[in-house]
Amino acid sequence: MALKDKYADVILAANSAGVANLQATEQEGVLYVTGTAPSLAAKDQVWHAFEKLDPEYRASDIVLNISLAEGAAAATVEYEVKSGDNLSKIAKNYPGVSWKDIFEANKDQIKDPNMIHPGQKLKIPTV
Structure with a gap:
């Protein structure tokens, strides 16, 4: 093939x-x-x-x-945490984004990367 x-x-x-x-x-x-x-x-x-x-x-x-493309917005995407999610699992849905990237983008609401809760709205940085 x-x-x-x-x-x-x-x-x-x-x-x-x-x-x-x-x-x-x-x-x-x-x-x-x-x-x-x-x-x-x-x-x-x-x-x-x-x-x-x-x-x-x-x-x-x-x-x-x-x-x-030049001028295309490279911003963030919002993700709502679901039951069973963790930062690594979420990051797998966004190529080029690691759990650390998500943690850094959300330090205002996440103090411990192992403690996220269903319903939280996280900013996912885009690459």
Whole structure:
């Protein structure tokens, strides 16, 4: 199976998200997907498509290099804590964000990173 076929859903997500200058080139057994997303939501759409194929982000046969368009807001996203959540579990939903990033962004309401509560609204920094 060609890598473009294997990752067709990721390429399709990038197209439907409006990623500009989208290129998917295969070189030495690795698929390089590059382009510029018009918004953080569009960039996340591509990463979520990849996550469906590889939930632990362990694939070594794809490189996603989707940059954010100049002037696109890189702000925060709000997340409401659910029962059973912890900062590490939440961070897995946001590529490039660690539990420490979430803790740092919410020091005004979290004193201990092991003590979050259902219903809390956390700021998730975007990358």
